[in-house]
Amino acid sequence: MAGHLVLKKTDFFASSAQPVAVADRYPQNVFAEHSHDFCELVLVWRGNGLHVLNDRSWRITCGDLFYIRAEDRHRYESVNDLVLHNIIYCPERLKLNVDWDDLLHRQSVAGSDPRWRLSSHGMAQARQLISQLEHESPKQDALSLCLTESLFLQLCILLRRHRYQSRDAAGPDGGETLDLLMAALGSSLETPFELQQFCQQHQVAERHLRQLFRQQTGMTISQYLRQLRICQAQDLLRHSEMLISDIATRCGFEDSNYFSVVFTKETGLTPRMWRQRYAVEVS
Structure with missing residues (x-):
């Protein structure tokens, strides 16, 4: 450019x-x-x-x-x-x-x-x-x-x-809890993430983990995961010909209409407008 x-x-x-x-x-x-x-x-x-x-x-x-x-x-x-x-x-x-x-x-x-x-x-x-x-x-x-x-x-x-x-199952140290959580979130872009199940598995208090995550990142866990999914959707919209409904599913949104609402709120453009904008830039 x-x-x-x-x-x-x-x-x-x-x-x-x-x-x-x-x-x-x-x-x-x-x-x-x-x-x-x-x-x-x-x-x-x-x-x-x-x-x-x-x-x-x-x-x-x-x-x-x-x-x-x-x-x-x-x-x-x-x-x-x-x-x-x-x-x-x-x-x-x-x-x-x-x-x-x-x-x-x-x-x-x-x-x-x-x-x-x-x-x-x-x-x-x-x-x-x-x-x-x-x-x-x-x-x-x-x-x-x-x-x-x-x-x-x-x-x-x-x-x-x-x-x-970021999509590895765990950090190389066998894992501080925050490292394990980040890795788990990175591998949950297409599937639901169950925080309660994660906390039980790693024997950590959910409230403490939520507070620690927000302190370190400035975001809630759900906000961070949503942002990861939106970033992946942006890339798929730009570089693939997948249907928007299929991209929604690929990025962990069961409802394509809800995906469009969230995507528009986060980016200021609808998924279709995002795709069209970059199609114009490439051409």
Whole structure:
């Protein structure tokens, strides 16, 4: 898409030798579509928002992790107390003998969900590394540059070790309750989600879990699940020729009329108008 903003490394890095920098977003406000001449990792700490990546919408909240290539286009919409870190880096400035592309970008299935989740245990460790990286990365002496890259490598390995896809049955740590709940919600887009049954299975008080979820995400559990389903519906409307009634069923809505009401309320467009709008853009 022509005309979008391109962020330049000269505006974000202290020198032409600096390989990595940390940009905190406290909070992350609405940000227009852009790409970069550098790459970045996006790690969400709190709140929620809509992250539109290469024209696909993702409802994001605490623990979500994205690997953004320079050529990717993305923007932030509908943000609510969204707090995140951008770890930005220039691949050509990384000197360690590491297969960075494999470590950072390899996915198990081509075209799979680009959003990962980081377990609660992984997030706690990542905070410490990012804090060290934020302190060290602006320094320009040779030892600091080397240490910066070393810390970045540790962070990348940590993310690889503790990340999981949002539809996995559980986080890699065998699961904090919130991780297990997020994974369960991510795998319940087509089928009803029974919170009471989940709480019984994992021996957690329902009221406590509801409070914890809202505290961490800024949304109720039902609001979050509805947003996940609407994002999936947007993608299916744009990239498939499925009937709207079939899309409603695919996204967990038994009644297509109710689906249309919810979709219109969330997006400002009816499902048919959404499909037509993007058909015009593509043509």
